[in-house]
Each structure stands twice: as C-alpha cells, then as structure tokens.
Amino acid sequence: MKFPRKSLAAAGAAALIIASGTAAFAGPPWTISVGGSSTGSPATYDATSGPIDFTVPGLSLGCDSGTAEGTITPGATSSKAGEIAETEFIGCLGPLGIDVDVTQTSTWDINITGDNAGGVTPGEIGNVAASVSNPDGLCSFNVVGTVAGSFDENTQQLTVDNTSGPDTLFVQDVDGCFGLILEDDPATFAGTYDLANIANVTIAN
Numbered sequence: 001m002k003f004p005r006k007s008l009a010a011a012g013a014a015a016l017i018i019a020s021g022t023a024a025f026a027g028p029p030w031t032i033s034v035g036g037s038s039t040g041s042p043a044t045y046d047a048t049s050g051p052i053d054f055t056v057p058g059l060s061l062g063c064d065s066g067t068a069e070g071t072i073t074p075g076a077t078s079s080k081a082g083e084i085a086e087t088e089f090i091g092c093l094g095p096l097g098i099d100v101d102v103t104q105t106s107t108w109d110i111n112i113t114g115d116n117a118g119g120v121t122p123g124e125i126g127n128v129a130a131s132v133s134n135p136d137g138l139c140s141f142n143v144v145g146t147v148a149g150s151f152d153e154n155t156q157q158l159t160v161d162n163t164s165g166p167d168t169l170f171v172q173d174v175d176g177c178f179g180l181i182l183e184d185d186p187a188t189f190a191g192t193y194d195l196a197n198i199a200n201v202t203i204a205n
C-alpha cells in the first residue's frame with residue numbers, strides 16, 4: 001500500500017451491489033438476480049482489482065492490486081445483497097514506503113443503498129474490519145467502519161470509493177507508524193473490482 005497523510009480502509013475490498021433497475025427512487029425491497037434467476041442458494045464469486053488507494057490525513061498509501069471472494073444472494077432484500085468473505089491485498093506500502101500486510105478480520109457485508117440509474121446501483125461495504133502491519137514491527141493499526149461504492153451491471157464491476165461524503169472509515173489501535181498515523185484518523189479506500197466466476201448479477205426495484 002502507499003500511504004501519504006491526508007484524508008482509507010482496508011480490506012478488501014471490496015464489494016457490492018447489483019443493479020438492473022427501473023423506476024427511480026423506488027426504494028426497497030430490491031430483487032437480486034444471478035444469471036436471470038431471483039431464487040436459489042447464494043452464488044459464489046471471485047473478484048480482482050487493479051491499484052487500490054488508501055489515505056489518512058496527509059498520507060497517501062496503497063496496494064498494487066487485490067482480490068476478493070464471497071457470495072451474492074438471489075431474492076428480495078431490504079439492503080443486504082451478499083458478503084465478502086476473504087480478501088487479499090498485494091504489493092502494499094505504508095508510511096515512508098515500508099511494506100505492510102493487510103488482513104481482513106471480519107466478514108464484510110455488501111449492502112444496497114439506492115436505486116439503479118443507467119445500470120449503476122449505489123451501495124456500501126459494511127462491517128469492514130482489517131488489520132495493517134509491517135513485518136518488522138514498525139507500524140500496525142486496524143481499520144473499521146463502512147465504505148461507499150456502486151455496482152455497474154453493464155460491466156459487472158464493483159467500485160468501492162468513500163473519498164467523498166461523510167467520514168465512515170477510521171483507524172484504531174495505532175502502534176508505531178512514525179507518528180504519521182493517528183488514533184481515530186478518518187480513512188478513505190478506493191478500488192474497482194471485476195466480478196468473475198458468477199453469472200451476471202442484476203437488481204430490480
């Protein structure tokens with residue numbers, strides 16, 4: 001990850017919602033379909049991302065790439081669309097360019113927060129919790145909270161990005177880090193994940 005000190009997350013990231021939309025502002029419940037079917041067991045997916053950006057005030061950090069695995073649940077829902085069970089963050093740098101490892105420490109929720117517009121449905125990743133640590137013990141901290149995002153059914157891409165809007169992701173339990181990362185710092189996280197090994201996912205209002 002690359003870290004400069006200005007306004008993160010972790011995790012992998014990633015993941016999110018499903019769109020197919022219809023009337024604007026219809027609101028919940030939404031109906032999730034996988035491969036055209038809104039019934040059946042949760043469907044597993046894999047996802048890959050390019051560069052991932054993570055920031056805290058005054059520091060820009062990041063990873064070269066990432067992966068995510070989890071499930072999408074067909075059917076009607078008032079919010080939750082699925083889960084992110086496992087993530088991997090590759091080539092991550094922390095403050096002053098030190099190597100860091102990022103580990104997901106909870107199951108993350110994929111939630112729908114609004115109606116489809118042009119094939120894009122807004123949502124968020126909830127229950128985010130991840131640990132970040134340098135192998136030599138120079139820096140460690142946890143990241144917790146929620147991250148806004150959206151799902152584009154046209155490209156089957158999940159974009160995770162809370163760089164605008166209210167602070168919903170925070171740093172806790174900071175140890176070391178050269179005094180550059182502080183307890184309760186707000187963090188931003190941004191990346192785009194391509195869904196794979198799952199039939200097309202859509203959402204109807």
